[in-house]
Amino acid sequence: MKTSRYIVALLLLPALFSCSKVVTYKTDLPDRFVNSGAPQISAVYDIYDGELEQPLEGGSLAQLIRITGKNLAHPTSVTFNGIAANLDECYCENENSYIPIPRVLPTEVSNKLVYTTSEGSTSVDFSVSIPQLSLKGLKNEFALPGTSVQVSGDFFDLFGFDKYKAGEDGATASITIGDTPVQIDSLTESYMSIVIPEGTPDNSIITFNWEDVTLGAQTKDIPYRQTDAMFLGDFSGIGFWSGDMRDALLTDGTRADDPAEYLGYPYFHFDTAIPAWTWYSCGMGGNFPFDIDWDSQMESLVFKCEIWTNNSFPIPAYSEAGILVQFNTKDNVSLDLGGGAVNTGGKWVTFSWPLSSVASEMPEQGAYWNFCLTVQPPVDWTVDFAMANFRIEPANY
Numbered sequence: 001m002k003t004s005r006y007i008v009a010l011l012l013l014p015a016l017f018s019c020s021k022v023v024t025y026k027t028d029l030p031d032r033f034v035n036s037g038a039p040q041i042s043a044v045y046d047i048y049d050g051e052l053e054q055p056l057e058g059g060s061l062a063q064l065i066r067i068t069g070k071n072l073a074h075p076t077s078v079t080f081n082g083i084a085a086n087l088d089e090c091y092c093e094n095e096n097s098y099i100p101i102p103r104v105l106p107t108e109v110s111n112k113l114v115y116t117t118s119e120g121s122t123s124v125d126f127s128v129s130i131p132q133l134s135l136k137g138l139k140n141e142f143a144l145p146g147t148s149v150q151v152s153g154d155f156f157d158l159f160g161f162d163k164y165k166a167g168e169d170g171a172t173a174s175i176t177i178g179d180t181p182v183q184i185d186s187l188t189e190s191y192m193s194i195v196i197p198e199g200t201p202d203n204s205i206i207t208f209n210w211e212d213v214t215l216g217a218q219t220k221d222i223p224y225r226q227t228d229a230m231f232l233g234d235f236s237g238i239g240f241w242s243g244d245m246r247d248a249l250l251t252d253g254t255r256a257d258d259p260a261e262y263l264g265y266p267y268f269h270f271d272t273a274i275p276a277w278t279w280y281s282c283g284m285g286g287n288f289p290f291d292i293d294w295d296s297q298m299e300s301l302v303f304k305c306e307i308w309t310n311n312s313f314p315i316p317a318y319s320e321a322g323i324l325v326q327f328n329t330k331d332n333v334s335l336d337l338g339g340g341a342v343n344t345g346g347k348w349v350t351f352s353w354p355l356s357s358v359a360s361e362m363p364e365q366g367a368y369w370n371f372c373l374t375v376q377p378p379v380d381w382t383v384d385f386a387m388a389n390f391r392i393e394p395a396n397y
Contacts, residue, residue, distance in 0.1 A: 037071050202227040207219060246282065333357070
């Protein structure tokens with residue numbers, strides 16, 4: 001039986017081949033990866049502009065772009081302001097080239113994109129926006145000596161702080177407190193933390209130095225533990241309107257449910273259930289400690305404190321009311337906490353407001369004055385947050 005089956009199959013093969021469709025393939029299609037001359041650039045687009053509708057005249061660091069033209073395959077070099085792109089991260093064909101702009105600051109700004117292959121080179125005008133270092137201050141200005149603290153800002157890795165962290169010779173960036181170098185213990189594009197040296201005294205200034213491509217050498221001073229700016233201090237000489245409220249709220253950090261980290265001075269810990277629209281206030285008064293010309297200095301000063309929240313009980317977002325402060329007999333002012341719920345994750349975080357946004361006038365030095373802190377939620381609210389180190393400081397040092 002098997003033999004007869006094989007014979008039938010062989011007899012059918014010519015018939016099958018005679019009925020099959022013959023397919024021919026073009027062999028003269030252009031090779032997408034072969035150049036026929038020097039590179040030519042017709043336009044540059046963002047990678048997300050799939051329809052090629054909006055040609056770019058410039059870009060930003062780390063942006064992925066699409067270059068269109070001719071003879072773009074196998075580049076030997078692609079530079080932006082003289083900074084070479086990493087060709088291992090590029091995909092390049094004859095008519096399209098996909099390239100990330102290097103996330104590196106140039107030493108000079110030429111606003112040129114230069115494209116080079118073995119067949120030649122071409123350049124087009126193409127600007128790359130150069131960011132400036134964002135350096136706002138310490139996440140917690142009252143962090144204790146010997147501890148690590150985050151620096152608020154961005155673009156830390158672009159201005160030489162990575163080389164300073166590594167201890168490289170010739171690093172253009174530095175961080176010091178007086179003559180003492182400050183160590184960086186963590187650094188990314190948008191995150192930097194430093195270690196406050198052991199023994200650093202209160203009222204110190206941390207100095208950051210770096211080089212800016214367009215502005216040259218830059219310096220910024222940020223404050224550290226400005227206890228001289230605290231208008232309540234250790235609360236000695238402060239009279240409270242209610243001894244019960246003082247005892248309920250003022251703590252030295254030794255109560256069972258207080259924040260784990262003690263910053264060195266007594267603070268207010270709100271830890272209770274408050275019905276909607278209830279006024280829960282702690283008022284106090286004393287002699288004003290500062291000599292300030294309010295007419296000329298009000299706009300250059302800020303009101304600051306540290307806030308801690310229990311991770312399970314963030315401060316809700318309220319458009320009105322919530323946490324209010326009152327200086328002297330002026331109206332209560334709701335603190336602007338950024339428009340959303342505030343959760344510091346069980347950490348102390350420094351908050352700052354323009355003094356003019358919370359106070360309209362202030363007393364002369366030595367005059368008696370009042371300060372009141374109030375919680376008045378528009379809904380039932382179980383609170384567990386703390387506020388510390390109330391002070392008036394220059395906005396810039």
